[in-house]
Amino acid sequence: MPATLARLRAHLSATPADAIFLLGDIFEAWIGDDARWQAGTFEQFALELLRGVSARKPLFFMHGNRDFALGEPMAEDAGMRLLPDPARLEAFGRGWLLSHGDQLCLGDVGYLRARAAVRRPGVLAALRAMPLFARRALARHLRAKSRMHQSDPSTWADVDDDAARAWLRDAGCDTLIHGHTHRPALHDLGDGLARAVLSDWDYDHGPGRGDVLVMDARGLHRIAPMHAAAPDPHAGGGSP
Secondary structure (H helix, E strand, O other), X not given: OOHHHHHHHHHHHHOOOOEEEEOOOOOOOOOOHHHHHOOOOHHHHHHHHHHHHHOOOOEEEOOOOOOOOOOHHHHHHHOOEEOOOOEEEEEOOXXXXXXXXXXXXXXXXXXXXXXXXXXXXXXXXXXXXOOHHHHHHHHHHXXXXXXXXXXXXXXXXXXXXXXXXXXXXXHOOOEEEEOOOOOOEEEEEEOOEEEEEOOOOEOOOOOOEOOEEEEEOOEEEEEOOOOOOOOOOOOOOEEO
């Protein structure tokens, strides 16, 4: 089992969070919900893993740019609730805005055009109608292209802070939590607004990297996977 997948399984099994929010790109590629029935496949393993988590606590899933094809059948079977992007969360007396983050990378015009195209119902239907072997081959090709792109950080797009501020104000929230950009940080956007960025996870190359954002009555905290502190008995916790 890849080390990254093992770390994810360990964290999801051990976290004391009251609820878990997965904000997209949990899978490098999702080739179709029908693949979950193939014995011995990654998709079947993912289904069993997520079922185990959702049997113990609420589990929420938001699509990313790599797993946008995950549909209601898989979500329902895994016990996950699909979230819109963005999604407003009211917790601990504050409004939090959750997003995968890619829609706010306004400078990446080519990507945003491609994003809109591949998510059209007709395109999704055509992808899902392809034989599984063809979808797996396409996923391998897209992963290879993605790795080439990630090897040059100068090509990475970042979130537009003006757009992030506008989203927060429209939603009545003070903090945006997102991933996608692979630039973990907490950005002060001014006027009491903030943008918290999740890391990507990779424990198969180099020293390993990954993080989890834990939300509680004290605020937002960044921790390493598998190392969540026991929750305060007087205040629950959530793990976006």
